[in-house]
Amino acid sequence: MIHNPTIECMSREDMRKLQTERLIQTVKTCYEKVPFYRRKFDEMGLKPEDIQSLDDITKLPFTTKYDLRDEYPFGLNAVPMDQIVRIHASSGTTGKPVVGTYTAKDIENWAEGVARVMAVGDVGPGDVVQVSYGYGLFTGGLGAHDGAGLLGAVQLPTSSGNSEKQVMLMKDFGTTALCCTPSYALHLTEVMAKMGVTKDDLKLRVGFFGAEPWTWGIRRELEEKMGIKAIDIYGLTEMSGPGVGGECQYQDGTHIWEDMFYPEIINPDTLEPVAPGEEGELVFTSLTKEAMPILRYRTRDLTHLIYEPCKCGRTAVRIGKILGRSDDMLIIRGVNVFPSQIESVLSEFTVYTPQYFITVDRRDNEDTFDLDVELREEYFSPNPAKQMPFIKPLYDRLVSVCGIKPNIHILPPGTIERSNGKAKHVNDKRTHLINWK
Numbered sequence: 273m274i275h276n277p278t279i280e281c282m283s284r285e286d287m288r289k290l291q292t293e294r295l296i297q298t299v300k301t302c303y304e305k306v307p308f309y310r311r312k313f314d315e316m317g318l319k320p321e322d323i324q325s326l327d328d329i330t331k332l333p334f335t336t337k338y339d340l341r342d343e344y345p346f347g348l349n350a351v352p353m354d355q356i357v358r359i360h361a362s363s364g365t366t367g368k369p370v371v372g373t374y375t376a377k378d379i380e381n382w383a384e385g386v387a388r389v390m391a392v393g394d395v396g397p398g399d400v401v402q403v404s405y406g407y408g409l410f411t412g413g414l415g416a417h418d419g420a421g422l423l424g425a426v427q428l429p430t431s432s433g434n435s436e437k438q439v440m441l442m443k444d445f446g447t448t449a450l451c452c453t454p455s456y457a458l459h460l461t462e463v464m465a466k467m468g469v470t471k472d473d474l475k476l477r478v479g480f481f482g483a484e485p486w487t488w489g490i491r492r493e494l495e496e497k498m499g500i501k502a503i504d505i506y507g508l509t510e511m512s513g514p515g516v517g518g519e520c521q522y523q524d525g526t527h528i529w530e531d532m533f534y535p536e537i538i539n540p541d542t543l544e545p546v547a548p549g550e551e552g553e554l555v556f557t558s559l560t561k562e563a564m565p566i567l568r569y570r571t572r573d574l575t576h577l578i579y580e581p582c583k584c585g586r587t588a589v590r591i592g593k594i595l596g597r598s599d600d601m602l603i604i605r606g607v608n609v610f611p612s613q614i615e616s617v618l619s620e621f622t623v624y625t626p627q628y629f630i631t632v633d634r635r636d637n638e639d640t641f642d643l644d645v646e647l648r649e650e651y652f653s654p655n656p657a658k659q660m661p662f663i664k665p666l667y668d669r670l671v672s673v674c675g676i677k678p679n680i681h682i683l684p685p686g687t688i689e690r691s692n693g694k695a696k697h698v699n700d701k702r703t704h705l706i707n708w709k
């Protein structure tokens with residue numbers, strides 16, 4: 273089912289017209305209402321009137337996660353607080369999160385984006401949509417929740433965790449659509465096996481999985497073990513959350529809702545647009561956001577754009593699978609983690625040296641997160657019991673800043689390999705799992 277055929281199947285010419293009108297308006301709002309953008313424009317000698325067409329977009333400044341951090345928490349807001357109805361957040365590069373604010377209209381548009389993806393799985397009244405993304409500051413839970421609500425489906429807000437209960441409810445309540453990270457969905461298949469629950473015991477028909485990269489291997493496994501069609505849903509807090517785009521039933525790229533988010537691909541080194549169809553970093557300009565309009569946001573996600581028409585009839589441009597990132601952000605169990613966060617937490621503790629090494633792997637379909645750190649000479653003891661008092665505060669602080677539980681290994685000072693040049697802090701062993709077809 274196509275939720276909004278007028279928009280999703282609009283001719284390229286009409287879409288460009290709509291995007292141009294919205295771009296001009298967004299640029300004007302940014303200049304008039306957001307001091308951060310006004311400053312940037314003035315520095316560049318740019319006036320809102322200089323932007324008259326989509327091609328003019330390259331004249332605009334980029335926005336990065338660092339700008340969001342510097343403007344924390346509300347510096348990019350274009351409306352006063354009495355028009356904001358929701359705040360979400362995701363991991364930033366240090367202890368401060370990236371903030372997303374929403375007006376009532378922004379929440380409506382966001383639900384529209386998610387609904388367009390869920391409509392691919394014919395979700396509607398009578399469907400039970402189990403939302404096993406985390407509810408909270410993370411956009412996954414409430415984003416999927418509102419999308420299901422817009423389609424008139426039953427919202428089942430299980431949030432993440434408590435896996436046996438998730439499987440029990442899925443069976444007892446007749447869940448037809450599941451929303452969670454692909455890695456959590458894989459974990460649920462294992463819990464199902466342990467509980468003796470098979471796909472024949474379930475009414476599941478479709479899953480909307482995203483928030484982290486996943487492969488065709490994972491897709492096949494989920495489709496087989498759950499008896500579903502596994503649909504990729506993409507998004508980021510800075511643009512709204514899930515539902516910036518999603519796959520159609522042909523699973524050949526992710527349609528981007530370009531009436532709301534104008535995509536570009538740039539070379540992350542030169543910052544110049546790449547040739548059509550070439551790989552590079554995805555950049556979005558929001559076209560309808562009221563609370564926090566964003567110009568040329570560097571997502572750091574690496575992919576390419578596909579403008580060829582899709583068999584499903586949608587004309588909305590597609591992105592290929594996200595192939596990686598042009599920064600060092602890790603996504604561990606669906607949570608965004610930056611090595612710089614670890615670094616800034618470590619610097620709060622005088623007992624530790626600044627050296628650290630992160631190892632990420634996947635065991636039994638679950639991401640593992642091991643962190644090697646060194647105690648300073650005067651605190652180190654080979655007796656593990658004596659180290660315990662040092663581990664707990666570091667562990668608690670890391671959980672609070674990064675939102676994820678590390679396995680901390682304390683090593684004697686001088687053990688972690690020092691580098692002569694750029695320090696290497698991460699070994700992500702999951703990369704060998706990335707086999708896209």
Ligand code: DLL
Binds near residue numbers: 515573
């Ligand atoms: O992960 C929003 C979301 C929630 C999307 C639920 C889909 C489902 P953030 O926490 O801000 O927002 O993280 C955004 O996650 O820049 C990508 O690197 C990655 N990401 C999101 N969806 C996908 C996907 C949410 N389908 C960052 N495939 C993005 C690959 C994804 N990576």
